[in-house]
Amino acid sequence: MEKKIPMTARGFERLQEEMRILKNIERPAVIKAIGDAREHGDLSENAEYHAAKERQGFIEGRLAELEDKISRAEVIDVSKISGDEIKFGTRVTLQDEDTQEVTSYQIVGSDEADVKLGLLSITSPLARALISKKAKDSIEVTTPNGSKAYVVKEVG
DSSP: OOOOEEEEHHHHHHHHHHHHHIIIIIHHHHHHHHHHHHTTSOGGGOHHHHHHHHHHHHHHHHHHHHHHHHHTEEEEOGGGOOSSBOOTTOEEEEEETTTOOEEEEEEEOTTTOBGGGTEEETTSHHHHHHTTOBTTOEEEEEETTEEEEEEEEEEO
8 A cells, every 4th residue: 555645725826836837847958958968979979968867767766756645645734624633734833942043844745845834744754752742741752963842832
């Protein structure tokens, strides 16, 4: 049985858009570049040909990866998430117990994660520690820089 990949509707749309661009724009452009490079003669010493073939390999590999992820996607409507417990799609505000710094995140799929935008991957150690917690709960997370302690200030 294939494992489902949780993602938000926005993340799912981004994957579909990337696949559309690769199929309709990037793939035809690289095929044209390969054709143009072939016209220059000897392929064994043709850097343009080799670069285009390498790009084609990347595009085809990424398309296969995107098709797999899209086929296994479990799109979760975050607008219907309610309750006081942290789960996928939840927005959470944390306070660092050492620095008192307050940060907010939304727990999203791994392809959507961007910590700078406040989007935390469900597979990250912090998100895994937060799952099932509620406001006022304390958590401790082991990070590359050592152990960090947080208090959940707000869920929702």
